[in-house]
Amino acid sequence: MQNGSQNETQKLILEAAKGLLRRYGPDKMTVMDIARLLKMSHANVYRFFRTKSEILDALIDEWLAQIEAFVETIAGREVPASERLEAVVLELHRKRRQKLLDDAEFYETYRRVIELRPDFAEKRREKIFNVFRKLIEAGIEAGEFKAVDSNEAANVLKDASAIFLHPLMIPTVLKEDTETRARNLVRYIVAGISMEPPKAATKRRAGSAPGRRQLQKAV
Amino acid sequence: MQNGSQNETQKLILEAAKGLLRRYGPDKMTVMDIARLLKMSHANVYRFFRTKSEILDALIDEWLAQIEAFVETIAGREVPASERLEAVVLELHRKRRQKLLDDAEFYETYRRVIELRPDFAEKRREKIFNVFRKLIEAGIEAGEFKAVDSNEAANVLKDASAIFLHPLMIPTVLKEDTETRARNLVRYIVAGISMEPPKAATKRRAGSAPGRRQLQKAV
DNA sequence: GAATTTACATATTACAAATTTCGTCATTTG
DNA sequence: CAAATGACGAAATTTGTAATATGTAAATTC
Structure with a gap:
């Protein structure tokens, strides 16, 4: 072959695409x-990708893999599980939101793929779900959370955060103050599965949030 | 007029539509x-509705008004606020889901309207939001919930339940067991704002849910 | 003979003409 | 004169056709 390796040409195609x-x-x-x-015949491209959508799929998967890797590093931080859960959800939201703002065409491609083939990113979603579950288990282990069913709780968190994470929904909440709302959402859920502070009074002043920490008020 | 009252013809048009x-x-x-x-000229229809979409809007609004009325009756039941919150979310979900199954074309019309004009049902959404808020306030009043910011908590509940209530999302979760998931979702949030039982032990057996009641396990 | 290209059949998309619908209004009907 | 209609231009939809893209397989190059 004139070009570099098989793999090299694939990368070139993806970069061009x-x-x-x-x-x-x-x-x-x-x-x-x-x-x-790339100064080649279009037929040659088909030696590396069977269809056009296989190229688009590869681009999306590449992006999702990046996000996933980033999320894994957050999950590995040496801070309480509640903080890690919050950071994971917020970062997932930010990354998607930012993509929509930075590269609308790419986002639209992603949105359509998920709409037409909802199972496309199932593997990736499972990974994120497992991060949720593992973090909840870590929180239970550390005595930070109650002994809830981690699978069930992870499902709740996944469903609840859909409005801020699902590609179909993000465009609809673009103009709003999603950071605060997403943070509140996670904090309420986390508060629900958190151990109560040892000697806290049951009555608190109005407007205060539930759980271990003071929740940030919406602006 | 040959027909009944002005109002009567409007209703006939809506029924036909x-x-x-x-x-x-x-x-x-x-x-x-x-x-x-209806055996009339199409021009005559325009005496009752200015545009075609005004007819469609009226049909959708009629449907939303029905749901809203039903939700108000649920909110007025003589049971704990937590139960009413759960029932409200579940019934809102069921009604929408059922519409999608029973009358796909109507649902598609609704979905498109919300997609194209997100503010269309703002008034109705506000009503639902107020039901959430009022129920949370009722729960606080009754000593059932902690003294959280009812506005904030209602927003969290609204955001969290979006996956089960938003017209863009419902089709994506159609095949799944949404009843249990939606119930769990509400219960986790409610648990988070609920008063602790007076003398409960901090350790519970694994798999148990947080809050006042045992949460139903997913099947 | 592996890598690449040209040639070709099939599927999509793009475009322009013809038809239909939308929404308004002057006119007719009872 | 209230109620309804037919007639009309503008806008949208449909139809038929030409142009372009997709995907495959035979032919060519190195």
Whole structure:
């Protein structure tokens, strides 16, 4: 082969596609465009990807993998599980939101894929779910949380945070103050599974949040 | 007028539109069809509704008003606030889900309206939000809940339940066991704002849920 | 003979003409 | 004169066709 390795050409195609996708969007970006940019025939592209959507899928999966890796590092931090849970949800939200703002065409591609093939990112979603579950188990282990069913609680957290994480919903909450709302959401759920402070009074002043810490008030 | 009152004809138009919408969907259902069915000129229909979408809007609003009324009766039941909150969320979910199953074309119309004009049902959403808030305040009043910020907590509940209530999301969770998940979701949030039982032990057996009651396990 | 290209059949998309619907209004009807 | 209609331009939809893209397989190059 004239080019580098098999793998090398794949990467070149993905890089080219990424740029074209950003500029033209999924409909106007054609396999011909990719081939033209790389000075090869479009047929050759099909040696590396069976279909056009396989290329788009690869780009999305690459992005999701990055986020997943980042989330794993957050989950590994040496801070209380409650803090890690909060950070994970907030960062997942921020990354998606930022993508929508920075690269609308890519986001639209992602949104459509999930809409048409909801199971596309199932593996990735499972990974995130496991992060939730593991963090809840870590919290229980550390005496930070009550001995809830970690699977059940992780499901609740997943469902509850959907409005801030699901690609179909993020565009609808774009204009709003999602940071505070997402933080409150996690804190309420975490408060529900948290151990009570040893000697806290049952009555608190109005407006205070439940659980271990003072919740930040919406602005 | 040959027909009944002004109001009577409006109702006839809406009834005709409801049937045609169910059968043809929003695109294939035309104002001409409605007129044909009622044996009047299509121009006459425009004496009662300024545009086609005004007819569709009226149908949707009628449906939302029904749900709202039902929710108000639930909120007025003579049971603990926690039970009422749970019932309200579950019934809102069931009604929407059922509509999607019974009358897909109507649901699609609704979904599109919310997608294109997110503020369309703002008034109705506010009503539901107020039901949440009022129930939380009732719970606080009754010593059932902690003295949380009712506005904040209602917002959390609204956001958290979006996956089961928002028209864009319901189709995505149709195949899944949403009843149990929705119930768990509400129970976790409610548990978080609930008073602790007076003399409960801090350690519970694994798998038990937080809060006042035993949470039903997912099947 | 592996890598790449040209050639080709199939599927999509794009475009322009014809048809239908939307929404308004002057006119007719009872 | 209240109620309804037919007629009309604008807008949207449908139809038929040309152009382009997708995906495959035979032919060519190195």
